Amino acid sequence: GAVVSQHPSWVICKSGTSVKIECRSLDFQATTMFWYRQFPKQSLMLMATSNEGSKATYEQGVEKDKFLINHASLTLSTLTVTSAHPEDSSFYICSANPGFTGELFFGEGSRLTVL
Amino acid sequence: QKEVEQDPGPLSVPEGAIVSLNCTYSNSAFQYFMWYRQYSRKGPELLMYTYSSGNKEDGRFTAQVDKSSKYISLFIRDSQPSDSATYLCAMRPRGTPLVFGKGTRLSVIA
DSSP states (O other): OOOEEEEOSEEEEOTTOOEEEEEEESSSOOSEEEEEEEOTTSOEEEEEEEETTSOOEEOTTOOTTTEEEEEEETTEEEEEEOSOOGGGOEEEEEEEOOSSSSOOEEOOOEEEEEO | OOSEEEOOOOEEEETTOOEEEEEEEOOTTOOEEEEEEEOTTSOOEEEEEEOSSEEEEETTEEEEEETTTTEEEEEESSOOGGGOEEEEEEEEOTTSOOEEOOOEEEEEEO
């Protein structure tokens, strides 16, 4: 299957700092990528849809100024958690669709811990 | 009623058993159906993908879709301890984000 790479896989930061998470499609171009958040023992919650070259579409209840998404190229989307607080600690996962099928492939996820 | 219903389990089976995982859905516009396996602290791994009613087999895994009943299943034959994970069903209409089930936690006991 298609490969989606996410970096970093684990990050610890101090409260008030910003953290950037990268999502790359390694063997295909993705005009659309999706960002999810997952709490322990719960399913994935869609945060936003990232569109190459345009603004991201955020789900209801997700603060767009807190979670900045940039999709600068067909293979890279970034999620920046700004002024992070302990309640932002979570598992963040990106996904992408190669476009020629309905399948969606996920990255390995990034675990954020805010102290 | 939620769009996708999935029993969260946990489900515990002996090694070698046949496992049946199921999801029901309410949105008749869903066209694409997927099953993901997720190990703890890892991203979901796509196991099966289908877009039509019927069965699709891949090794020990069989995905079944019944659009008339709005019901999908994943069967795992000869289950192994390495199959212990959370299994997520997911589906979507064309051009929209995936809708996930809550996931079923499976333990295969050696």
